[in-house]
Structure formats: structure tokens, C-alpha cells
Amino acid sequence: MKGEFRSESVEREGSPPSAELAGRVVRAVEEALKLPHPAPADEALLRDVEGLDSLLEEIAALREFSLAMARGELDYGARHRGVVIGALKGLQANLRHLTWQAQRIASGDLDVRVNFLGQFSEAFNSMTDQLKGTLREKDRLAARYKDLSDHDPLTGLYNRSAFQEEAARLLTDELFRERSSALIMSDIDHFKRINDSFGHQCGDEVLRRVSGLYRVGLRQEDIVCRYGGEEFLILAPGISAGVARGIAQRLGDAVREMRIVWEGSPVAVTASFGVCALPPLGQDGFTLRFLREHVQIADLNLYRAKHGGRDQVVGGDCDDADAGAECCGPEN
Amino acid sequence: MAGERQYEFSWDFIGDIAQGRPNLGNMTRIEVYRLFQYTLRDVLEQSYGTEEADRLLYRAGFLAGTELCKKFVGRCESLEEFVKKVEALLIDLKIGVLRIEEMQRDTARFVLTVAEDLDCSGLPEAGHAVCNYDEGFIAGVLEFQTGRPFRVREVDCWCTGDRTCRFEAALAGETV
Incomplete structure (x- = not known):
């Protein structure tokens, strides 16, 4: 299975015991996850651990995707799959959808609604409601001013x-x-x-x-x-x-x-x-x-x-x- | 096809549910829907192979998308209004949460997602997308409003480890 360590290959004569090797693997994974610039795991010893390269590659992809999302690069195309990247893609999908919704508002459609994004949905929908109310009031005032500017105040006839x-x-x-x-x-x-x-x-x-x-x-x-x-x-x-x-x-x-x-x-x-x-x-x-x-x-x-x-x-x-x-x- | 067809789709097959199910009503569980789809899929795959089974599901989805829009949505003045109605319908019928990510009017390309999808949300990771029925469904929906043939491809799926299904749609004959 992917990511399984081949213990027989690393327990040959003169090689470090499994616990030490496992520790080095954990450190390599930890560095890949936590350090801003992790060193490549190119120790000869680690090269023999089957699946470690692809695991580190996936972690690197996850890092890149996370950083791209943090920078707001919503078009970033993540090639890897899996639950963690999948969850990030879910967030990316939500943000891309919000971008689309914001574009709809910009084009004058104030009936857009966001669902299933928790508190953000409530805030977003409340914002569009407020905006709609404000525009309605503006339209009402504009109509009132137009009416005033079109009519003679004494007779109510057109000017x-x-x-x-x-x-x-x-x-x-x-x-x-x-x-x-x-x-x-x-x-x-x-x-x-x-x-x-x-x-x-x-x-x-x-x-x-x-x-x-x-x-x-x-x-x-x-x-x-x-x-x-x-x-x-x-x-x-x-x-x-x-x-x-x-x-x-x-x-x-x-x-x-x-x-x-x-x-x-x-x-x-x-x-x-x-x-x-x-x-x-x-x-x-x-x-x-x-x-x-x-x-x-x-x-x-x-x-x-x-x-x-x-x-x-x-x-x-x-x-x-x-x-x-x-x-x-x-x-x- | 030899002989007269017996199952050309008609809403008559949906039947009068109020009369037919006075006690159980018109709701059933997702498990039942999936049981139906995946047993049918099993048999289709055994009979015709995986690719052809996927194509048949796509065609069935296309028919469903078209018929559903014909019955519940209707053609709209603008694509935006149509999308809004379809979004509301899919939520109302608890099919999924449709969200548009991108709409390129000039090239007629769309990127959209369906979250909490009826067909796949919650399935174990399989390493490949499974929503061929949804692909066809979306193609049917888009063609209904625009009058132009679309090809839809699922690029992310719950079964590939993603948490929302993402589809890319383009005019048939162009690269999706």
C-alpha cells in the first residue's frame, strides 16, 4: 500500500534500527509540513523508504496550494487529490462562487443569496439586503425629487x-x-x-x-x-x-x-x-x-x-x- | 431499435404520488436512491463495460436535466435568471447545492460545483470521479436554456477525495 515502509529493506546489516529510521522519517515529514523552506529528504537512508518521496511530494503540493489560497490565488489549479487537498478545494470553490456572486451584485442583481457558508452567508446576505434597502430608498427619493422638479408646486401641473x-x-x-x-x-x-x-x-x-x-x-x-x-x-x-x-x-x-x-x-x-x-x-x-x-x-x-x-x-x-x-x- | 418502445420518458412514469402513496408520501431516503443507481450501474457495467455504462448514465442524466428544466424552470430571459432558478430548484428538491464559479459568455465555458451531491457525497475515495449522471444532467440543463450542445466533464469529485464536485462545461466539439 502507498506510504507503507519496507522494513526488511532498511534492517539490513549496518543500517540503523527501525526506531531511528522512523524518527528520521517523522522529522522529514514534520519539516515538510512546518518549515518555510524544508530541505529535500535526500539522505541515502530515507531514499529506501518506499512511498516517502510521493508523500513528501503531496505535502509539497498541499503547501503550495495552501500558500496560493492564502495569497488569494483562486484560479490555482491543484492537481493532487485526497481529503485535505479536497477540503481546501472546497474552500476554493466557495470563494470562487462568492466572487461570482459579488460580480452578480456589481452587475445590479441584488437578489443573489449565499447558502451553506455559515456566518459568512448570514453576513453576506445581510449586506445585500442592506444594499437593496439603501437602493430602494435612493430610488424612492430620486422619484420624489423628479416629481418635485417636474411639477409646479402651486398647481401640481407639469412645468x-x-x-x-x-x-x-x-x-x-x-x-x-x-x-x-x-x-x-x-x-x-x-x-x-x-x-x-x-x-x-x-x-x-x-x-x-x-x-x-x-x-x-x-x-x-x-x-x-x-x-x-x-x-x-x-x-x-x-x-x-x-x-x-x-x-x-x-x-x-x-x-x-x-x-x-x-x-x-x-x-x-x-x-x-x-x-x-x-x-x-x-x-x-x-x-x-x-x-x-x-x-x-x-x-x-x-x-x-x-x-x-x-x-x-x-x-x-x-x-x-x-x-x-x-x-x-x-x-x- | 426493434419494436415499439415502452419506456420513452414521460412524466406519467412519475405517477400520481399523492394517490399512490397516501401514507408514505413522496419522500424516500438517499440510500434508496443510491441503491437504485449503483445496482443499475453494476448491471450496466457488467453488460456493457465501464465506459459504455458511464456513457449511458450521462445520457440518462442529460434527459433528466432537460425534462426537469422543461417541467419546473422553463426558458428564462437571461442566463443569470435561469441559473438562479436552477440553483433554487436543486436545493428545493435536495439534489445538491449548485454554485457557479465562472461563466465566460463569449466562449460559453462554465465552471460550477455541486456540493452535497445526491450521487456521490459521502462515498469512499475511489481514485476516479463517478458523477457521470450529473455531467449529463448539467449538459441537459445548459442546452435547455441556451439551445446549444454542451459537453460536461467532472474534474473533482467526492470520490477523488474532494469535498465538492466540480464540473467544467464547454460547447460540444470544444475542449472541456
């Missing part, structure tokens, strides 16, 4: 930059990109007069109430923003300017019929509207310039509505959506 982002998303959506849409620009009539007569708090209340009316008076896919002081901009995707004109008239009716009483006095509120058709997106796709040009036309129509006596809608009387801006431009 201008968020409106642009949403408009880009809507107009490039496959549902709407090949269809005409419409813009409606609205302004509360004589808003300065309301502020001067009833105070700014009343003005704020009027803005909130009008915003509320616009929000409930529009379709789910329409978007509205507070464009400036008392100005609102609406994008109604997938409908003609003529239909948008009808929507604007209904919103105007709702504003006129709204009842606001401020400190015992009724506050009369009306709004004016300018409508503009948005043609389907061309080859260039959505550009801010495209949006700005059409907002400008809606704004000019709003200007005409103001000069025409307020509380009215201008634009959208031609229902040829393909005609776009020309149809609803100020020259019409």
Missing part, C-alpha cells in the same frame, strides 16, 4: 421642461407619431386685476381651481403644464385642431361657470384660448424647434383671442390637420 419631455415621449409614441395632434394655449383673462382686487392668495386659488378644471376636463393621454404665470399649455395627441377647438371651448365654458367666492365676494373668471394643429412628425422626428414653432402659433392665436375680446377660442376652425400651422396660423 415647462417636464412638458417638453412628455411631449417628446407622446409624439414619438407609435400610437401617435403618424397622426395629427393639437396644441392649446390658454391664459386666464385679467389675472392681474384679480390679484390686485382680491390679493395674491385669491390669485393662487384661481390658478389652482383652473388647473383642476383642465386636469379633469382633458383625456388621460392629454398633458397640460403651467407654461408661465397664468398661462397653460395643453398637448392633445392624436386629434385634429378642430376637435381641440371643441375641447378648448368646453374648458372655457367650465372656467366661466366656475364659482369662486373670496372673502364673501364672487370672483368672475374667464379664460382665452389659442389652438394650433401639430402635423405628424416628419423625417427629423421630434425636435424642440418643431414644438416651439407650433407653440408660437398657438400663442399668436391666443393673442388674437385676447384682442378679440377675451373669453373665446381662436384657431382650429379649419379641420385640415395636414395643413398644420398654416390652417391655424395668425394669418388665417
Whole structure:
């Protein structure tokens, strides 16, 4: 059997007794296990011990593997087999698996779990749980800040930059990109007069109430923003300017019929509207310039509505959506 | 093959365990599983020789890996998600603790270990690996998700004195 000493070969005449030889073998093995640089067992006497060379070679392999593991060389390939090296390979396998798990976390997968590694598993899993919780909180805060940065604090409507982002998303959506849409620009009539007569708090209340009316008076896919002081901009995707004109008239009716009483006095509120058709997106796709040009036309129509006596809608009387801006431009 | 086959695998062979074993249930001991595998292996080896017996076990494992994934895992969007599901399934069914050590996407090479393996953990050292069934099983699992044929080789085994079984997998035709 491997490692068995051939006593008959060493008990020849003139050779040391077995006990002495056994002692030398033990010392050689001990040195191989304990000394940093063991001397090779090249005594002539030891050469006759069958299996000692291969035993020392295995110990040397074990030393190298242990040292490689201590240095963190996880790719070290141990060729020898057996329980002790096998146990070290088990540790190596665990560490390599942990490396893989850590790489998974680095790639954003926080659902990885380590099992059967005792306290380390608990600590590792607790770490990923904590990380997950922290990222969830970060996402929640990011969403909250995004919400704050996208919305007007007084009315809760989109602000201008968020409106642009949403408009880009809507107009490039496959549902709407090949269809005409419409813009409606609205302004509360004589808003300065309301502020001067009833105070700014009343003005704020009027803005909130009008915003509320616009929000409930529009379709789910329409978007509205507070464009400036008392100005609102609406994008109604997938409908003609003529239909948008009808929507604007209904919103105007709702504003006129709204009842606001401020400190015992009724506050009369009306709004004016300018409508503009948005043609389907061309080859260039959505550009801010495209949006700005059409907002400008809606704004000019709003200007005409103001000069025409307020509380009215201008634009959208031609229902040829393909005609776009020309149809609803100020020259019409 | 002459004549009509009688035992082409189907989940019908697993049967309605709740109905069939109302008192004993669906659990048995590992000894029984190993008794079945190693007596079958004994007879296969006697009949066909060691190499062919190993190949037959590999093929059976391949079929098992494929069928198990078909029934309990399904194809996943990503390999990572698939691996996670297979890991969970193998623990759930107490087959073993699968751990990925390395996944090279570009060359489709994998190194993985199975600890507490159903087939070999606790067996005496034999000087050679014995998990041919597992090799085939892993090949079946990988092919199920990727649609590409894999060759799997066990490089460390409880029976070679190691304490976890380590497998290397590569696309069939390439060196494992």
C-alpha cells in the first residue's frame, strides 16, 4: 500500500534500527509540513523508504496550494487529490462562487443569496439586503425629487421642461407619431386685476381651481403644464385642431361657470384660448424647434383671442390637420 | 431499435404520488436512491463495460436535466435568471447545492460545483470521479436554456477525495 515502509529493506546489516529510521522519517515529514523552506529528504537512508518521496511530494503540493489560497490565488489549479487537498478545494470553490456572486451584485442583481457558508452567508446576505434597502430608498427619493422638479408646486401641473419631455415621449409614441395632434394655449383673462382686487392668495386659488378644471376636463393621454404665470399649455395627441377647438371651448365654458367666492365676494373668471394643429412628425422626428414653432402659433392665436375680446377660442376652425400651422396660423 | 418502445420518458412514469402513496408520501431516503443507481450501474457495467455504462448514465442524466428544466424552470430571459432558478430548484428538491464559479459568455465555458451531491457525497475515495449522471444532467440543463450542445466533464469529485464536485462545461466539439 502507498506510504507503507519496507522494513526488511532498511534492517539490513549496518543500517540503523527501525526506531531511528522512523524518527528520521517523522522529522522529514514534520519539516515538510512546518518549515518555510524544508530541505529535500535526500539522505541515502530515507531514499529506501518506499512511498516517502510521493508523500513528501503531496505535502509539497498541499503547501503550495495552501500558500496560493492564502495569497488569494483562486484560479490555482491543484492537481493532487485526497481529503485535505479536497477540503481546501472546497474552500476554493466557495470563494470562487462568492466572487461570482459579488460580480452578480456589481452587475445590479441584488437578489443573489449565499447558502451553506455559515456566518459568512448570514453576513453576506445581510449586506445585500442592506444594499437593496439603501437602493430602494435612493430610488424612492430620486422619484420624489423628479416629481418635485417636474411639477409646479402651486398647481401640481407639469412645468415647462417636464412638458417638453412628455411631449417628446407622446409624439414619438407609435400610437401617435403618424397622426395629427393639437396644441392649446390658454391664459386666464385679467389675472392681474384679480390679484390686485382680491390679493395674491385669491390669485393662487384661481390658478389652482383652473388647473383642476383642465386636469379633469382633458383625456388621460392629454398633458397640460403651467407654461408661465397664468398661462397653460395643453398637448392633445392624436386629434385634429378642430376637435381641440371643441375641447378648448368646453374648458372655457367650465372656467366661466366656475364659482369662486373670496372673502364673501364672487370672483368672475374667464379664460382665452389659442389652438394650433401639430402635423405628424416628419423625417427629423421630434425636435424642440418643431414644438416651439407650433407653440408660437398657438400663442399668436391666443393673442388674437385676447384682442378679440377675451373669453373665446381662436384657431382650429379649419379641420385640415395636414395643413398644420398654416390652417391655424395668425394669418388665417 | 426493434419494436415499439415502452419506456420513452414521460412524466406519467412519475405517477400520481399523492394517490399512490397516501401514507408514505413522496419522500424516500438517499440510500434508496443510491441503491437504485449503483445496482443499475453494476448491471450496466457488467453488460456493457465501464465506459459504455458511464456513457449511458450521462445520457440518462442529460434527459433528466432537460425534462426537469422543461417541467419546473422553463426558458428564462437571461442566463443569470435561469441559473438562479436552477440553483433554487436543486436545493428545493435536495439534489445538491449548485454554485457557479465562472461563466465566460463569449466562449460559453462554465465552471460550477455541486456540493452535497445526491450521487456521490459521502462515498469512499475511489481514485476516479463517478458523477457521470450529473455531467449529463448539467449538459441537459445548459442546452435547455441556451439551445446549444454542451459537453460536461467532472474534474473533482467526492470520490477523488474532494469535498465538492466540480464540473467544467464547454460547447460540444470544444475542449472541456
